[in-house]
Amino acid sequence: MEHHLADEAATIAFGQRLAAALPGGLVAYLHGNLGAGKTTFARAFLKALGVGERVKSPTYSLVEGYDIGSRRAFHLDLYRIADPGELEWLGLDSLAEPGAIVLVEWPERGVGALPPVDLELRFRHEAQGRTVAMEPRSDVGRRLVAALG
Numbered sequence: 001m002e003h004h005l006a007d008e009a010a011t012i013a014f015g016q017r018l019a020a021a022l023p024g025g026l027v028a029y030l031h032g033n034l035g036a037g038k039t040t041f042a043r044a045f046l047k048a049l050g051v052g053e054r055v056k057s058p059t060y061s062l063v064e065g066y067d068i069g070s071r072r073a074f075h076l077d078l079y080r081i082a083d084p085g086e087l088e089w090l091g092l093d094s095l096a097e098p099g100a101i102v103l104v105e106w107p108e109r110g111v112g113a114l115p116p117v118d119l120e121l122r123f124r125h126e127a128q129g130r131t132v133a134m135e136p137r138s139d140v141g142r143r144l145v146a147a148l149g
Contacts, residue, residue: 001145006129011037014132015044021147022049025071025099026140027115029107032123037130038105041121042075049073049101063092073101078109087113119144 005011030038043055051066057077066073074095081087087110095102096115107114119141122133136142 002131002133004131011040012044015041016048019045019048021144027102027117028119029117030105030121036123038123042103046073071099076104078106081109
């Protein structure tokens with residue numbers, strides 16, 4: 001399923017809608033070129049879930065963690081990872097906690113070191129705005145895609 005995102009406001013609204021449909025935990029892989037809207041989406045999604053602090057881009061830290069009530073959320077940016085083996089030093093065991101929310105930018109750089117994906121989002125530039133393709137990979141992903149219709 002694809003959604004056209006005309007501008008940054010539409011990307012933010014999409015993140016908010018997806019967050020509103022989320023029943024529990026989620027592992028989402030965010031694909032797309034630089035500037036395709038991955039971080040804008042992640043910020044909007046996490047803020048809509050209740051992150052009260054500033055949602056920073058994890059470009060340099062690689063991972064940022066947030067408390068959302070009794071759940072944990074993690075935002076990873078693996079752009080600077082050359083080999084998935086580098087991730088073992090980050091202590092990513094908590095990514096597999098039940099109910100955790102995990103958003104991973106550049107997931108192809110962490111193959112084998114990341115938890116199984118529920119939903120893949122593929123952002124791409126268009127002549128006008130962007131498009132995001134949603135690819136469910138689990139029952140959780142299928143329910144989210146159905147909820148956004």
